Amino acid sequence: MILESTAEVKATLKKGFDQILTPQALEFLEMLHHKFEPRRQELLKRRTKQQEKLHHGHTLDFLPETKEVRSSSWKVGSIPDDMQLRRVEITGPVDRKMVINALNSGADVFMADFEDATSPTWENVVQGQLNLRDAIRRDIDFTVQNGKTYRLREKVAVLNVRPRGWHLLEKHLLIGGQEIAASLFDFGLYFFHNAKELLSRKSGPYFYLPKLESHLEARLWNDVFVAAQEALHLPIGTIKATVLIETITAAFEMDEILYELREHIVGLNAGRWDYIFSAIKKFRKRTDVLFPDRTDITMQVPFMKAYTSLLVKTCHKRGAHAMGGMAAFIPNRHDPGVNENAFKKVRADKAHEAQAGFDGTWVAHPDLVPVARDEFDKVLGDKPHQKEVLCEHVQVQAEELTNFAIHGGKITEAGLRLNIHVGIMYIGSWLCGTGAAAIHNLMEDAATAEISRAQVWQWLHQPHTTTADGQEITEARVLQLIQEETNHIKEEIGLAKFKNCHFERASQLFSELVLSTCFVDFLTLPAYKYID
Numbered sequence: 001m002i003l004e005s006t007a008e009v010k011a012t013l014k015k016g017f018d019q020i021l022t023p024q025a026l027e028f029l030e031m032l033h034h035k036f037e038p039r040r041q042e043l044l045k046r047r048t049k050q051q052e053k054l055h056h057g058h059t060l061d062f063l064p065e066t067k068e069v070r071s072s073s074w075k076v077g078s079i080p081d082d083m084q085l086r087r088v089e090i091t092g093p094v095d096r097k098m099v100i101n102a103l104n105s106g107a108d109v110f111m112a113d114f115e116d117a118t119s120p121t122w123e124n125v126v127q128g129q130l131n132l133r134d135a136i137r138r139d140i141d142f143t144v145q146n147g148k149t150y151r152l153r154e155k156v157a158v159l160n161v162r163p164r165g166w167h168l169l170e171k172h173l174l175i176g177g178q179e180i181a182a183s184l185f186d187f188g189l190y191f192f193h194n195a196k197e198l199l200s201r202k203s204g205p206y207f208y209l210p211k212l213e214s215h216l217e218a219r220l221w222n223d224v225f226v227a228a229q230e231a232l233h234l235p236i237g238t239i240k241a242t243v244l245i246e247t248i249t250a251a252f253e254m255d256e257i258l259y260e261l262r263e264h265i266v267g268l269n270a271g272r273w274d275y276i277f278s279a280i281k282k283f284r285k286r287t288d289v290l291f292p293d294r295t296d297i298t299m300q301v302p303f304m305k306a307y308t309s310l311l312v313k314t315c316h317k318r319g320a321h322a323m324g325g326m327a328a329f330i331p332n333r334h335d336p337g338v339n340e341n342a343f344k345k346v347r348a349d350k351a352h353e354a355q356a357g358f359d360g361t362w363v364a365h366p367d368l369v370p371v372a373r374d375e376f377d378k379v380l381g382d383k384p385h386q387k388e389v390l391c392e393h394v395q396v397q398a399e400e401l402t403n404f405a406i407h408g409g410k411i412t413e414a415g416l417r418l419n420i421h422v423g424i425m426y427i428g429s430w431l432c433g434t435g436a437a438a439i440h441n442l443m444e445d446a447a448t449a450e451i452s453r454a455q456v457w458q459w460l461h462q463p464h465t466t467t468a469d470g471q472e473i474t475e476a477r478v479l480q481l482i483q484e485e486t487n488h489i490k491e492e493i494g495l496a497k498f499k500n501c502h503f504e505r506a507s508q509l510f511s512e513l514v515l516s517t518c519f520v521d522f523l524t525l526p527a528y529k530y531i532d
């Protein structure tokens, strides 16, 4: 029986978009939606229930019901040749120039990002698919106003794609009147159009999976992969994925996540920024857990060290790559001082990661590729990875993953102000269609901005929180600082940009997010209402 399609695109189709949103591709998305939407919704409800339990004093621990998975001996499946060496991975949004620059950057892998680094306007997400499709076929160029043309070099980075997380919807595609999950939209279109082409070019459909909160969410991805491969008559295991461990709940289920996806997974990545956000979010009401200024939550604090060392150990035990994360320092080609600082900071961060046993890492900017490579080369030499480092001495208990004490950490007026400034700047940029921005020489994206607004929320809603000078953080004080920082931003970027990019709305949204007694799970959920 042939069912009539119920897919409905609620947006205009720009030039070329019809080549992505073909009837066959929509039919494929429809199949994924019908098969998996009910489970996605159940899993989101499960997140809410778990949060309630944490509010009521429960803490996190390794799962008794999956003890066998942790204690038995098994390994992940085969890893394709072109995913063996991933010493340096560049990440970035999916706009045409950036895609070409990233593929040409000299990095081993390019993670094209529909998540933290992309503001998911209709234009960005569909044009992004077109850009990736063209890049895979080496049929891509881009000319800027001054006449400079961008083209692919002979040797380019291996492409991995990060679809949006399970919590987001794509409002422009309805299936039977229901908005499709953004994860299925991004994954489905990329896979449908490119899987076979990639295989013919001796690569494959490779993904990064963001913001998973449990192994059951990994199981859902695994089932999506199986259904997608079957639909295109491709062998199971064709898809390969790296899962970001960037929620504190997932840190307790790393073995289980690898196991659920064992035919498809090649590694775990330490997504440090969302991880910090998740720790704040999950424990935001616990009066014994009050996080200091964002700048004090470094990779060296106990809970971050515990999680990253457990990640390396778990990956290596199971034959998977352990991938490091993003140092936020961004160079500036016009400012040698900023450059020098960024290189120094990133070098130190990458040196730590390489020594801790990671097999590769992320950079946010092409100029950082050689810096990160250099530090990994020093430790790895000629080897593609260091999976033989088993870290058997590492013993991480639940208490260490949830030991949020930060020696010497303080909440300061400057830290409060900075969080407000960065939060509004980032939301303004996101509403204007840009999902990653250099703000005061730091890379800010959806994950880092979440930390800023979650911290202000926590400091305001935990009774009688004070800054180091003894002043209480009250609603009136936060509102005053929001007003002052909004004015500073207006001066900094100029009235025209302030108005055109809806910074007033960004400031309003930031206020709502931090003042509301009910914590909003992701800032991108309410912000999505304001973009087309």
Ligand SMILES: CC(=O)SCCNC(=O)CCNC(=O)[C@H](O)C(C)(C)COP(=O)(O)OP(=O)(O)OC[C@H]1O[C@@H](n2cnc3c(N)ncnc32)[C@H](O)[C@@H]1OP(=O)(O)O
Pocket: 090, 091, 092, 093, 097, 098, 099, 101, 102, 113, 116, 117, 273, 274, 326, 330, 331, 332, 333, 363, 364, 365, 366, 436, 437, 438, 442, 443, 444, 445, 447, 448
């Ligand atoms: C927490 C996480 O999830 S981290 C992963 C998600 N975040 C990201 O991926 C952020 C990626 N980085 C970026 O988007 C950018 O580097 C920014 C926005 C931070 C800074 O970008 P810019 O302000 O354009 O930097 P800058 O002006 O120094 O760029 C110089 C050149 O490098 C290019 N470039 C900079 N970053 C990247 C990148 N990540 N990928 C490809 N090209 C890049 C620019 O396009 C520019 O090219 P051009 O000279 O041909 O015009």
Ligand SMILES: O=CC(=O)O
Pocket: 116, 244, 246, 270, 271, 272, 273, 274, 275, 325, 326, 447
């Ligand atoms: O996605 C990466 C992160 O740090 O968050």
Ligand SMILES: [Mg+2]
Pocket: 116, 210, 211, 244, 246, 271, 273, 274, 447
């Ligand atoms: Mg993230």
